Structure formats: structure tokens, C-alpha cells
Amino acid sequence: MKTLALIIDDEPDIRELLEITLERMDIECRSADGVDSALALLKKEKFQLCLTDMHLPDGSGLEIVQAIQKHYPHIPVAVITAYGSMDMAVTVLKAGAFDFVSKPIELSRLRDLIRNAVKVSKPVTAQNDDRRLLGSSDIMNELRTTIRKLARSQAPVYISGESGTGKEVVARLIHDLGPRAEKPFIPVNCGAIPSELMESEFFGHKKGSFTGATEDKLGLFQVANEGTLFLDEVADLPLTMQVKLLRAIQEKTVRPIGAAKEIAVNIRLLSATHKDLAIEVAEGRFRQDLFYRINVIQARIPPLRDRGDDIIELANSFLAKLSDDWGLTQPKLHPKTQQALKHYSFPGNVRELQNILERALTLCEGQEILPDHLQLPEHTQSQLSQPHLYAIPTPNESDSLEDYLLNIEKNMIIKALDDTRWNRTAAAKKLGMTFRSLRYRLKKLGLDDGNDEDENS
């Protein structure tokens, strides 16, 4: 059966251009010139994809996106936005549009978009793939649903989560379950590239463009072309590189060092960091405009300590794998070991659990792993009790690490404010942060009184 597409545009010329392009791709089309007529067609026929203009005589493309999300969520819908209207593109992606194309419509970009939409409209066959993400807690099942949704979209996703929670595993799944699965997935650790090599790594260079450039080199953007570029530890990008990256993302082109021409690239962008990007922005280390572009949709990965019985499920699975690799019979986790694992806070999350088990398997001589083999730090607090200026509160039983740290942050801020008679400029200085950053934290901690007066006092 032929794929059926719905085209919505009030300009007959553009409708015709879209129809011709799609029909050449063996896709049958129906056209509508406004919101009402489009909604009527959606009721009447079964579509596999939809392409709508943003400005329609009786409404907007956003209404179409919302209606499709609500009533026909399986139909990928892409929006044609006005030239340079990035804000609108971000809005429609957030509302659930699968992708966007801006005017004047570039035919090669349109064809790529349509090809991806056709793939997305087919039922996912790679369901089994998400077994790579172990854990059957509700919180992980929710994450799996989110991943499947995000895989269909082309929107940039910012994956947040503490160190070792599985951000890269999630990024790979988003790629593997999506329409770009057959194309490259290129992970880049932004913190690991020396700053002087960064531009050449990302955008490539021509032979002879600088000392040491003995060959032409493709940049990561080109290597990832048609696939996914995963910027891990994106907060570690120097500001100068952030500007260049923003440009490449917005223009969808790159210029290798020493090249005369820009090269078009088609990538899906995923990014992650264990840092709080909003704080990085508030403290001036991360550009707000880049944050806005990469953070169109956010996926949060929960820390391991919040995943309940998943800890034991993961532990058993890692033990099975390790025992198999090392040619051992898989030992059991003693009930007390299970208790100890469930009560540990895992600041290093899944990666730390893997390391703990590897050590435990080395230390364990019998068929059972005992609590001692885990060598867990006696108290989580021992890791936090570095030299400190103010008394560190004792954690409550129910505190998560996050709550506990927030409490410390709050105490230090209140102490600094008390010491400076609530002069926030002086308090910020005392705490070694900018006024903006202090104000952000005060808001976050609910201590903000809405008075910004002392900025310059």
C-alpha cells in the first residue's frame, strides 16, 4: 500500500511543489488549504505523515501539531516555518512536531525529512533493543516510553542525569530506535578534546591549513552526517567553541578549517552532561542561546538510588555477565548484601555498581557475596566530609543525596547572607560566585525575596 501524506498550505504554488516532490518519492498526497479542511481530511482518511505550513488563513500549524498529537499520535507531522524563525521551530518541536523545514524550502532537506517521516510511520521492530537499558521499576518503564517517543522525533534532546546513570546508553537507544538507526551514531566527549584541536575535530580541515595538517580531515559533523551526533559533557565546551557550534546547528552547515565553502550537514543532535546546565548558564560558563537550542526536549535519567529493586536486578545481571566472562559460577547475593546495596547512595550510579561488583567478585571466595565484599564506604558522609567552612548537617534517613546537598548549599548561603547582613553582592563575593548565580540559587531554594536592589551596592 502506498504511503499517504497530508499537505497543508494555503499557497497553491508551494502545495504543488510539495505534491510533486512527494509523488516522485512514490507517496500519494491529499492537500488542504487551512486548519478546518485539514482536520476534516484527517477524520476521513488514514495518513502516514503530515506536512503543514505555519501560517494558515484560519489558524496556525501549531494547532495542527497539537490536534495530531492528541488524536493521531502515530502520524509524524513536520512544520514549514518562516526563514530564520528559530523560536517557532523550537515551539513546534516542543509541541510534538517530528521535524521542521524552513523557507525557502531546500528540496534535498525536504526529501531527507520525508524519508525519515516514512520510516517513523512504520511500526517499530527494534523493541528488543531497549533490553540494553536494564531495570523494571516504574521510573525506568516511564523512561523507556519517553525514549521511544523521542526516537521518533528529530528534535534536539538534552539528556540530564548524574554521572554514570546511563546517559550514553539512553542516547544510543534514541538513535537506534529512530529513523536514523542505519546511519552513524557518533559520541563525542567534549571534555576530552584539547581546545586547540576542537574546531578541526568538529568541522574538519583541509590539508596544509595549519602546521601538522598533512591530510584533509573530516570533522565529526561530517562523519555523523545523516546520523546522530551525541555531545557528551557538553558543559565542558569552551565559550569560543560554543559560538561556532551554535552557528553550525542553526545553519546546518560547517566549514572545515582552510576550506572556501560551507558544507551542508544533516545531523540529529543529542547532548548530555552531569552538570546542571541551568547553573552553568547562570554563572556565565554556558551560552544561553546554545542551551536553548540543544535543550528543546529534556530527558532526565533518575539516579540509581531512586530505582528501588532495580539495583538488585542490575547487580544480578552484571554478576552474570562478569562470571560468564571470567569463567566462574555466578555467586549469589546474600540477603544482607542486597540490603546493603539497596541502602547505599551510589554517587557514581550504575558505573559505580559495576565497579563494586567487579571488586566483590574478586574478593568473594565462596558461592555467596557477603556485605564485606562490597567494601562500601562506611558512611556516605565520609565522602562528603572534606575540609569545610561551616557545620555540615547530618543527613536524615529519608534524604536523597540531592536533598542533602541542597541543604548544605542552603546553609552556606544563609550563613554568608547573615555574615554580610543580607547584602547579596557581598554574600556572592564571599561564596565565590556571581551575583546572578546567587540570585538563581536563592530562587531555586525558595529564599528569593524578589528584591534585586543590592546588585550594584
Ligand SMILES: Nc1ncnc2c1ncn2[C@@H]1O[C@H](COP(=O)(O)OP(=O)(O)OP(=O)(O)O)[C@@H](O)[C@H]1O
Ligand atoms: N539501565 C542500565 N542497564 C544496563 N547498563 C547500564 C544502565 N545504565 C547504565 N549502564 C551501564 O553503566 C555504565 C555507565 O553508563 P553511561 O556511560 O551511559 O553513563 P553516563 O551517564 O553517560 O556517564 P557519564 O556521566 O560519566 O558520562 C555503562 O557501562 C553502561 O552500559
